[in-house]
Amino acid sequence: xxxxxxxxxxxxxxxxxxxxxxxxxxTMKVPEGKIxxxxxxxxxxxxxxxxxxxxxxAPNAKVGSGEVRFKGEDLLSRSEAEMRALRGxxxxxxxxxxxxxxxxxxxxxxxxxxxxYRDKLSKADKRKRATEMLALVGIPxxxxxxxxxxxxxxxxxxxxxxxxxxxxxxxSLLIADEPTTxxxxxxxxxxxxxxxxxxxxxxxxxxxxxxxxxxIAELCDEVVVMYAGEVxxxxxxxxxxxxxxxxxxxxxxxxxxxxxxxRTRNLPTIPGxxxxxxxxxxxxxxxxxxxxxxxxxxxxxxMATASSGHQAACHLIAEKEPA
Amino acid sequence: MSALLQIxxxxxxxxxxxxxxxxxxxxxxxxGVSLDIEEGKTxxxxxxxxxxxxxxARAVAGLxxxxxxxxxxxxxxLRDLPEAEFRELRREIVMMFQDPIGSLSPRLTIKxxxxxxFRIQGMGDRDLDTEAKRLLTMVxxxxxxxxxxxxxxxxxxxxxxxxxxxxxxxxKLLIADEPTAxxxxxIQGxxxxxxxxxxxxxxLAIMIITHNLNVVRHIxxxxxxxxxxxxxEEGPTEEVFARPQHPxxxxxxxxxxxxxxxxxLMRVELSGEPPSILRRPKGCEFHTRCPxxxxxxxxxVPVWTAAGExxxxxxxxxxxxxxxxxxx
Ligand SMILES: Nc1ncnc2c1ncn2[C@@H]1O[C@H](COP(=O)(O)OP(=O)(O)O)[C@@H](O)[C@H]1O
Ligand SMILES: Nc1ncnc2c1ncn2[C@@H]1O[C@H](COP(=O)(O)OP(=O)(O)O)[C@@H](O)[C@H]1O
Ligand code: SF4
Ligand code: SF4
Ligand SMILES: [Mg+2]
Ligand SMILES: [Mg+2]
Numbered sequence: 001x002x003x004x005x006x007x008x009x010x011x012x013x014x015x016x017x018x019x020x021x022x023x024x025x026x027t028m029k030v031p032e033g034k035i036x037x038x039x040x041x042x043x044x045x046x047x048x049x050x051x052x053x054x055x056x057x058a059p060n061a062k063v064g065s066g067e068v069r070f071k072g073e074d075l076l077s078r079s080e081a082e083m084r085a086l087r088g089x090x091x092x093x094x095x096x097x098x099x100x101x102x103x104x105x106x107x108x109x110x111x112x113x114x115x116x117y118r119d120k121l122s123k124a125d126k127r128k129r130a131t132e133m134l135a136l137v138g139i140p141x142x143x144x145x146x147x148x149x150x151x152x153x154x155x156x157x158x159x160x161x162x163x164x165x166x167x168x169x170x171x172s173l174l175i176a177d178e179p180t181t182x183x184x185x186x187x188x189x190x191x192x193x194x195x196x197x198x199x200x201x202x203x204x205x206x207x208x209x210x211x212x213x214x215x216i217a218e219l220c221d222e223v224v225v226m227y228a229g230e231v232x233x234x235x236x237x238x239x240x241x242x243x244x245x246x247x248x249x250x251x252x253x254x255x256x257x258x259x260x261x262x263r264t265r266n267l268p269t270i271p272g273x274x275x276x277x278x279x280x281x282x283x284x285x286x287x288x289x290x291x292x293x294x295x296x297x298x299x300x301x302x303m304a305t306a307s308s309g310h311q312a313a314c315h316l317i318a319e320k321e322p323a
Numbered sequence: 324m325s326a327l328l329q330i331x332x333x334x335x336x337x338x339x340x341x342x343x344x345x346x347x348x349x350x351x352x353x354x355g356v357s358l359d360i361e362e363g364k365t366x367x368x369x370x371x372x373x374x375x376x377x378x379x380a381r382a383v384a385g386l387x388x389x390x391x392x393x394x395x396x397x398x399x400x401l402r403d404l405p406e407a408e409f410r411e412l413r414r415e416i417v418m419m420f421q422d423p424i425g426s427l428s429p430r431l432t433i434k435x436x437x438x439x440x441f442r443i444q445g446m447g448d449r450d451l452d453t454e455a456k457r458l459l460t461m462v463x464x465x466x467x468x469x470x471x472x473x474x475x476x477x478x479x480x481x482x483x484x485x486x487x488x489x490x491x492x493x494x495k496l497l498i499a500d501e502p503t504a505x506x507x508x509x510i511q512g513x514x515x516x517x518x519x520x521x522x523x524x525x526x527l528a529i530m531i532i533t534h535n536l537n538v539v540r541h542i543x544x545x546x547x548x549x550x551x552x553x554x555x556e557e558g559p560t561e562e563v564f565a566r567p568q569h570p571x572x573x574x575x576x577x578x579x580x581x582x583x584x585x586x587x588l589m590r591v592e593l594s595g596e597p598p599s600i601l602r603r604p605k606g607c608e609f610h611t612r613c614p615x616x617x618x619x620x621x622x623x624v625p626v627w628t629a630a631g632e633x634x635x636x637x638x639x640x641x642x643x644x645x646x647x648x649x650x651x
Contacts, residue, residue, distance in 0.1 A: 041507040042478075140595070154596050184371035184534060185578035186593050193592065211507065213582035237584045255508045257537035258581040263561065264541055265519045267512030273477055 002069075003173050003205040004030040004053070009066030011045075011052050019062075020277045022048040026066070026231050027303070028224045030173065035199055035206040037216040037237070040226035041252075043274060046209045049226075050177050053207075054091060055083045071172065088115065092166035096178040098158040101165060102150040108134075108161055109146030115168055133164040136201075138194055156187040163195065167202060177209045192219050214258045217241055225249045228274045228285050231303070235310030245312035247290045284315070292316065325398065326359035327528050328383065328496060333357070333392035333402075335378050350600060352378040354552040355392070360496070365522065365529040367539030367560070369575065370549030373597065376532045377421075379549075380498045383530070384418040385409040396496070414444060418498040419489040422505070424473050424481040433459075433476070433484055434469035440491040458487040462517060479510040486517060490525070498530045503538055515542050536575045540564060548572045551600055551608050558633020568635035570613050573643050591643070607638065615642040 011023040023045045030036045038046050051057045053068055055075060068075045070091065075083065087093070095101065103111055112130035113123065121129070127146065134142035137160040150158055159179055166174055176195075180188040196219055199206055210216055216223055216237065223240050225233040225248065233246040244250040253259060254268045272289040275281050281288065283298040290297070296315040303311045304318035311317075335353040353375045360366045368376050381387040383394055385401060394401040396416065401409070417440075424436070431439075434455040441449055455469045462483040473481060482502065489497060502518065503511040519542050522529055533539055539546055540560060547557040548571060556569040567573045570591070577591040593612040598604055604611050610620040617639060625638045 041509060156596055186371065186574050187596065189578045189580070190592060213508075214580035217582045217584045217586070218580045241582055241584055252509060253582055255512055256582045257508070257511065257535070257540070258579050259583075260541070265516070265523075267516055267541060269512040269516070270509035273479075 001032050002029040003032050003071060004207065005067075005069040005072075006049075006053070007067045007069070009049070009052060009068060010064035011048055011057075012062055012064055013048075013058065014060040014062065015278065017278045021280060022061075022229050022277060023052070024229050024280075026226075026229075028231055028234060030205050030207050031222065032205055033203055034221040035196070035208055035219055037220035037223045038207065038209045038226060039211060039213060039216050039223060039252075041211055041274075043228070044226040045229045046211075046226060047177055048229075050093075050175055050207075050209065053175065054087055054093060055080075056087075088171075089118070089169045090171055091173045091175065092169060092171040094159070094162050094166050094174065094176040094179045096181050098155070098162040099150065101162045102158065104150055107147055107149055108153075112146070112165060112168065115165060118169075129168070130164075133168055134161065136198065137161070137164040137167075138190070139164075156183050156191070159183065159191060160194070163191070163198070167198060167204070170202060171204055173205050173207065175207045175209075178211070179208075180215065181210070181212070188215065189218075195219065213241070213253060213256045225252070229277055230285050230313065232286065232314070233310075233312040235306070239307060239310040243306070243310075245306035245310065245317050246286075246314050247292055247316075248286045249312075251289075251291075284313075327362040327397060328360040328530075329393070329395040330359070330379075330383065331357045331393040331395070333379070333382060333389045333394060335375070335382050335387050336390040348601070352552055352600070353382065353389075356549075356552075356554055357392075358547055358554065358557065360528050360530055361544075362495070362528055363522070363526045364545070365531060365543040367543035367546040368530065368532045368549055369534070369536050369539060369546055371534050371575075371597065373600070374549040375552040376534075376549055377500055378552075380418060380500055380530065380532055384416060384498055385412070386418070410444075414492040415495045416498070417489045417492070417494040417496070419485055419500065419502065421501045424485055429473050431472075432469065433471050433473070436473070437469075437484060437488045437491060440488065444492060446492075454491070458491055461490070461521070462487045479506060479513060482506065482514050483517065486514075486521070490521060490527075493525065494527065496528045496530065498532070500532045501534070502531065503533070503535075511538070518542060535579070537579050548575065551597065551603065553608070553636065554627075555609065555637070556633065556635040558631070562631060562633055566631075566641070567643075568630055568633065568640040569609075569637045570615050570643060571609050574614075607636075609637075615639060 006026060006028050009023055009026040012019040012021045040046055063076060109130055113126045116126045130146060131142045139145055139160055180191050192215060208220060220237050223237050224231055227248045233240060233249045244253055251270045270289055284301050287293045287297045301313045301315045303313050304321045306312050306317050333353055333356045337350040337352055339348045339350050356379055370376050378387060382389045389402045437458050438451040438454050441447055456466045459466050459468050464483055503514050531539060543560045546560050546563050547554045550571050556572045567576060574591045574593050591614055595612055598611055606621045606623050607625050610616045620638060625636045627634055627636050630640055
């Protein structure tokens with residue numbers, strides 16, 4: 001069963017130049033109890049997708065079509081009040097900048113007690129739970145630190161606190177949008193490891209957004225690769241990273257500096273730019289940068305099965321598809 | 324022959340003015356760095372945020388005052404050089420900032436931006452149209468870009484414009500501070516390839532600063548790893564990658580997971596966070612986070628020690644290769 005099941009979701013932004021089609025027919029799932037990663041370069045629509053799931057969209061955004069099923073029910077038809085009740089309880093979020101979560105003028109302890117307002121626990125018990133959560137995410141001396149303000153913590157510590165707060169309500173789904181991108185790499189690995197342990201312990205599903213392939217490989221079970229507003233490939237991390245089916249995924253993996261072991265003065269790149277999302281090309285979205293495009297690519301490819309549970313939107317895969 | 328740039332025991336100290344209740348103190352951002360950059364070679368300085376990389380670079384470029392030590396460029400002392408004299412040298416030593424175009428005026432055309440160094444150096448009588456065209460071609464951009472404005476170009480193109488501007492006066496030493504930070508992986512390589520090509524063509528020496536060890540693997544001859552204002556390891560790039568001496572170097576290497584779920588991970592997790600440079604740990608300054616810390620590390624300061632073709636600052640170099648250490 002999938003906790004989150006997104007079908008044919010399209011979102012556009014109104015701009016002075018016309019509608020910018022940020023998401024087009026996005027279909028993806030977050031299976032129960034798994035960590036699903038979304039990877040893609042800046043502007044591919046990762047944050048737009050998240051904002052559509054939790055229904056905190058920019059004022060100029062518009063959902064064109066599609067469904068966002070959470071535990072079987074479509075969130076797009078829920079009322080604003082229902083969504084508010086869902087956010088922070090059933091679905092929690094962690095953002096790149098933890099200060100987006102923290103209130104700068106309240107102590108961390110006060111904030112962690114406040115978010116338990118729905119629970120019928122004594123204040124002392126809520127404080128105890130807050131202490132336990134901070135310890136769980138790896139904050140040393142948690143009891144004393146509850147009395148401190150967010151600015152008294154380092155960036156890495158603030159992000160741990162944001163994760164603690166997000167997990168406090170035991171959500172079914174945790175959504176993390178580039179939570180470690182602003183951190184140093186040695187701190188990033190600490191947090192990734194802790195997140196993995198917490199997920200094992202709490203058993204929630206996680207949707208983890210990153211542009212860093214290595215982090216996705218290490219943390220996630222499944223991965224969805226996005227390019228210019230479309231899902232181009234999805235499957236288990238092992239299938240996608242060992243046998244990339246889409247030419248974009250292949251190129252992206254080749255460019256990753258962690259991938260290149262032999263010293264070279266000529267690193268691989270993906271020549272060209274992403275297409276203009278206001279006036280889209282017809283046909284395959286990756287065609288003008290694809291090194292294996294052929295006649296068929298003038299028509300838009302649909303998702304085809306590369307192997308069981310592994311799909312890619314490319315004509316070459318459709319041709320080889322087992323009937 | 325002596326190196327193009329010789330940095331010796333350089334300290335950079337900032338005066339710190341706290342809130343109304345705290346007294347005025349000092350921050351030692353760079354604490355005794357020595358290194359050489361040879362003509363036409365690339366030296367990579369790697370370290371995490373706050374380790375003093377930018378401060379060191381700015382001291383070399385004459386933008387910060389070094390409180391102690393010596394910075395020799397072709398044998399000439401740069402420390403305490405009056406600004407008027409330094410200005411001449413800015414034809415030869417250029418600094419490319421982290422976001423070279425974002426920090427400049429959005430109202431200037433690309434042509435004005437890349438030819439500004441000529442005007443600053445009193446060479447504005449040149450044919451700036453020709454120069455702009457030459458520079459754009461050099462960095463692989465179409466000549467029509469001269470008439471555009473910064474908001475009309477992509478992030479990767481803006482970085483190229485930054486390179487064009489930095490190299491306008493045909494410098495000898497380029498200091499590039501985080502030239503790939505914020506770029507997507509598909510264009511990071513473009514930037515590094517461009518720097519490598521221009522280095523070959525122009526015989527440029529480059530000091531490249533980055534927090535990402537992978538970035539310097541292919542482009543540098545030598546790397547220096549910085550922690551809390553000091554170099555903790557230095558060596559030929561290949562050596563450092565193949566056989567890191569210092570545990571911090573090892574941790575940086577391990578912190579860059581490969582895009583492969585089955586990769587054999589040499590997991591080195593550091594404990595805690597970097598300490599405040601206002602409260603430097605005793606002994607080895609890395610001992611509060613070192614996974615291989617031994618009793619004497621918290622009392623004895625490790626000295627800079629040559630090893631192979633490189634050097635390090637650790638009592639127990641290559642400790643990670645010993646089985647009992649890895650097991651603990
Ligand atoms: N409020 C907005 N108005 C117009 N365009 C937007 C807005 N927000 C995002 N976009 C555009 O939508 C596309 C997808 O953006 P985003 O979802 O932020 O991508 P990512 O998170 O993958 O970097 C980009 O082209 C971006 O410029
Ligand atoms: N102008 C300044 N005044 C006071 N402190 C500074 C100044 N510039 C940098 N610092 C401090 O010096 C240390 C090193 O900073 P920096 O050189 O920018 O590190 P890096 O570039 O490695 O991230 C940091 O603790 C930083 O806060
Ligand atoms: S459909 Fe064609 S252009 Fe698109 S990725 Fe596949 S081969 Fe390349
Ligand atoms: S001297 Fe000790 S604490 Fe410092 S890096 Fe070496 S082993 Fe670690
Ligand atoms: Mg985003
Ligand atoms: Mg810096």
